Amino acid sequence: MSASAARSAPPLAPGSRPVPGYEVLAHLTRTGWLDVYDAWSEERACRCAIKTVRPDRRGERRLGERLLREGRWLRDFTHPHLVRAYETVESPEPLVVLETLTGETLSHLLDRLRRRPAAADVALLGTQLCSAVHYLHRQGLLHLDLKPSNVVVDCGHAKVLDLSVARPPGPAPAGVGTRCYLAPEQARGGPLTAAADVWGIGITLFEAACGDRPFDRGGTGDEEPRDGEPRDGERAGEGGSGGPAGRYPQLERSAPAVGSRRRLPPALAAAVDRCLRTDPSSRPTVAGLAAALAEALPGPPRPASSRV
Known part of the structure; x- marks a missing residue:
């Protein structure tokens, strides 16, 4: 054929x-x-x-x-x-x-909802993503493609999908992941650490809270994830606009503060903003992020051992 x-x-x-x-x-x-x-x-x-x-x-x-x-x-x-x-x-x-998963992808849910999720729901989603990512990291893997279409939500319970571009920490070619969601170091290529998935959690929470992405250059922004290998005559990470910086907006500018798009509780907004810092070393750890998000949930604080 x-x-x-x-x-x-x-x-x-x-x-x-x-x-x-x-x-x-x-x-x-x-x-x-x-x-x-x-x-x-x-x-x-x-x-x-x-x-x-x-x-x-x-x-x-x-x-x-x-x-x-x-x-x-x-x-x-x-x-x-x-x-x-x-x-x-x-x-x-x-x-x-x-x-078979019941529920719907977070991207579909966000498109369908007339109102943006409550701040407590955003924080709960974040703690669940942290839990899944913490587990993957303990297995020696980075997910590297966290985004709303890779999360299914059913009655407040989230499940992460798609390990098709997952890999161990370490060197990686430019462009591993989905264009408008990947961390700057994924776009640039080079050593990848757990901080890349912290970025993925942060950008997913940003979209859940605000209804749009901090980085978008038109289109859906949710194109087929790339594994970093050359495709269609390109070198990995390069496009018609002349290299990684032209292809990836997160290499051209910092993420806007989530507070510029929506009013959130200060602790929750600060947690999301820290995830989207350009420098990977300045982002929180997964455990630190989980603890910060847990503090934004209603009810008494939970012990640290139950947060991840």
Whole structure:
């Protein structure tokens, strides 16, 4: 099948069986390299989600490896604020079976709500993101793509999705992540630390509180996340505007204070602003951020050991 024909190939129809034991119920979404299906697991007698590489990109071995790597991590990890994978399948085509989540993505929720979330809800979301990120860091991974579309919320309970660009701390090429959400050091390339995920939490809370992003250059700002490898004739991190600084607005200016977009309790506003400092060393630790956000929640203070 040619690339153009594969690109226009319809998704699997309801009733299809991509592998034994799983039946497709519906096609959920198609991204730049993935198809995601609502499916039925005969073994578990429950619904699940199946992620597969798109037909037109199945020849790219690194994408299949990337999908299976994410699936193995999510299969082995167990955390209340992190999506869980049931299993990975390598043949005939790579796929990952995930739990079905109720609720909706934070990005969809923010678009649907007529009013912006209460400050206490923003703080609660932040503590839950800190908990998930703290767990990932203890497993030796940085998420590197925290944003509203990678968070599902159901009745105040948040779960983090998508470890497709996750990697251990250390050197990374420019552009790992999603353009308008990644930290300046992700845009620039170089050593990455836990501070990059603190930025990701902060920019997610900024959008949740204010309804828009601190950095946007038009469009949705939520394009396909990049893993830093060259694509479509580009060198990683460079675009038509002439290099990293032209491509990434967070390299051109500091984030505006959240208070310039919305009035929030001073402690909560200060916590979000500290996350979005340009210098990674000046951002709070995940534990420090969790403690600051917990103080913004109503009710008596909780012991430090329960904050992360």
